[in-house]
Amino acid sequence: MKKYNLLLITPFYPPVESVATNRMVAFCKYLKHFNITVLTRSNKFHSDEMVDGVRVIRVPDRSLFKKATFNRKTNVFLHNIKALYNRILLFTQLDEYDGWRSSVFDYLNKNKPDVDVVLSSFAPISTHIIALYLKNLNKKIVWVADMRDHMSSNIFFPERYRKKIGHYEGEILSRADIITAVSKPIIEEFEGKTQRKDIIFLEIRNGYDFEPCFDNPSANSVWTVTYTGTFYGLRNPDNFLKVVKELLQQGDIDDIRINFVGVTKPMVVDELLKEKVHFFDKVSNKESIDHMRKSDALLLIHPTSELKGVYTGKLFEYIGVVRPILALVDPDDVAADLIKKGNFGFVADNNDIEGIKKCILKCYDLWKNGEKFNPDIELVKTCHRRFQVEILEKRLMEELEKR
CATH class of the missing domain: 3.40.50.2000 (Glycogen Phosphorylase B;)
Incomplete structure (x- = not known):
């Protein structure tokens, strides 16, 4: 040819x-x-x-x-x-x-x-x-x-x-x-x-551009949630961290490790969370994927706006490593639709405090109870x-x- x-x-x-x-x-x-x-x-x-x-x-x-x-x-x-x-x-x-x-x-x-x-x-x-x-x-x-x-x-x-x-x-x-x-x-x-x-x-x-991981990896001893990428404008983890603090104070979750990988914006973290939040400098794409694979859940944040059609950059790599996604995104946009369709994780609007709380608890219980994560494998493959x-x-x- x-x-x-x-x-x-x-x-x-x-x-x-x-x-x-x-x-x-x-x-x-x-x-x-x-x-x-x-x-x-x-x-x-x-x-x-x-x-x-x-x-x-x-x-x-x-x-x-x-x-x-x-x-x-x-x-x-x-x-x-x-x-x-x-x-x-x-x-x-x-x-x-x-x-x-x-x-x-x-x-x-x-x-x-x-x-x-x-x-x-x-x-x-x-x-x-x-x-x-x-x-x-x-x-x-x-x-x-x-x-x-x-x-x-x-x-x-x-x-x-x-x-x-x-x-x-x-x-x-x-x-x-x-x-x-x-x-x-x-x-x-x-x-x-x-x-x-x-x-x-x-x-x-x-x-994503790597071989997807369809094995069920060993869970971490502490529930580990990872976010990769940057924060800017309205895209920030404030509501997520606020809810995590409440759940810890109420005893709804025992412990948590939060990894922010590649975040360049200076952040002030609440005293209660300081030992639980870990920052990593910008890393290569391969190292970023390694961080994802070692996690129990992956955090995705994109505030709702009038712009539609936003998947956000890391969504597909999150899908490829086959870990539950905590998606704080527009529930009526394409990212939420794909996550729901493929059973890739849990969705809430980034401004919905109660919705975020429910998503975190569902994802936490998956880890706590050792339940198997069952996404749509065929749909994972089409995201390559x-x-x-x-x-x-x-x-x-x-x-x-x-x-």
Whole structure:
């Protein structure tokens, strides 16, 4: 079978660690019928190398202002200053990768790529701007615009920024051949913004990328609950910790160990919980999964909002390690639907104190009584990234073979 040339445009590629990086690596790993070139970002020098059968071109980022990073050693004042700086950067710029985008254009003008497919992934918007440029140069290229999440409708973006990317959103919907996003509600939103009949819309979820664990592991001597990821905005563990404190004081649970892995935001923990809450610095994806596997339950937090279609980054890895999930999420959104459908855990709204209490006690009793956790094994398997990328590959091949 003929192999087509695919150019993947993204600043998120190893050694960068992020949920976005994991999605990009999965495209490279499971799109089997393509010769893949990744056009990505470098802090200093240009490089061109083969990595696991993928050509990786790293183009220097000449941006003057770059997003601030965080770690737990940063004090609260400096953390808030950094967060404010990032907010101002988002408000004043289209994105902080404009210097990288400029370098990429220079590279493309000197090195005309021979590609059949361009796959660009938002955020940042620069990836789509670069792909739009290539599509305008060669209309025969199949352009896959991976939106991932909401764009101009994202209420957490400043209004000025939403208007800026709204312009490009219209351009993308008028020129892209395939639009992908992580959930059906987001796909349906984009479908409603265009009258085009020839565009393909696909839900390509995130997923886990390791062998799932279907064994029933030995329980810890102390009930161990782990959260991996970061806290920001309204996403915080305040209500969870409040309920845990009440349950301990009332004697409804005997003891608990809470692991926060990769949390960079400084936190103040109640005196009663100080010896029970443990923080771990940001770790590799593999180490993060090891923490999950050694846990009795996994904590997922995403406050309810008007935005629908939010699975959150770690949900699928939680599913893949096959441990009960304590999900404090919108009960009427996709994450809750999937957890309920697969019997993957227990769901409550993050603002529902009584609901959180019931979820914790159900999950605790599962551990306390040594009961077997019985999720839908077949549904667990479909949450693997391989399964999701194969959906995209099938439609891509159909589209290419028509041309």
